[in-house]
Amino acid sequence: MPPPHSPDLRRRAVELARRGDTSLLRLAKDLRISRSCLHTWLKQDAAGTGDPPTGETKEKLAELRRRNKRLETENDVLRRVVELTLRRRSTQMIYSLIRELAAGRVPVAVACRLLQVSTSGYYDWLGRPEPPRVLRDRELTKMIQRIHADSDGRYGSPRVHAELRSDLGEVVSRKRVERLMREAGLQGAHGSPSSAVRDRDAARSLP
Incomplete structure (x- = not known):
């Protein structure tokens, strides 16, 4: 040869x-x-093939193929997770998420494609005022976060709900408070609710 x-x-x-x-x-x-x-x-x-690949080049190509295959698998898993998650979310919530992503410099077209909504639909929604319920949820969430922080993270939804009704005079259902706390990633500390109340009352009695 x-x-x-x-x-x-x-x-x-x-x-x-x-x-x-x-x-x-x-x-x-x-x-x-x-x-x-x-x-x-x-x-x-x-x-554009040029010179025949060397042993080092062949190894790099093989590594790139393995990496590409791994990325394809991971993307397929993420796509399925997104599909399952989106089934439990309204279009309004998806549009709100896209707006947050866009504020973080994520291209709107990319976010819309991944979250399976149309770009034109998002921009159409963006020109509308937010529904009163969304505005009310945002207002309640801020109050819930403040109450939860004041309790040093001890209060769960029952105590937060009681604070909203008794101290702030807010008319809101307990289920709504539970949902908003869940969406905000807030939960009460484990332990006796009565001890948490005593700790709060004791703290408020200090000069």
């Missing part, structure tokens, strides 16, 4: 052939290669 031609010879042959100063047959004879070999090099150069 004849030894492989060097990359320098390949590049030189392709360069001279592209110049067109002499025929391919004459050039092949001058370089002591076959005409078919020269044709192959020209086709590879035109296709």
Whole structure:
């Protein structure tokens, strides 16, 4: 088996052939290669394949293929998770999430595609005022967060609900408080509710 031609010879042959100063047959004879070999090099150069890959290049390509396969699998899992999550979310909540992502410099088109809503629908929604219920939820969430923080994170939804009704005079259902706390990632500390109340009352009695 004849030894492989060097990359320098390949590049030189392709360069001279592209110049067109002499025929391919004459050039092949001058370089002591076959005409078919020269044709192959020209086709590879035109296709962008260039020199045959070395052992190191082959290993890098194999690693890139493995990484690409892993990313495809992970993306498929994330896509299914998103689909399952979106089934439990209203379109209004999805649009609100896209607005938050856009504020964090995530392209709107990308966010809409991943969250499976139309870009035109999002921009149409963006031009409308938020529904009163959404505004009310946002207002209640701020009050809930403040009450929860004042209790050093001890209060669960029953105590937060009681504070909203008795101290702030807010008319709100306990289920709504539970939902808003869940969406805000808030929960009470484990332990006796009565001890939490005593701790709060004791703290308020301090000068």
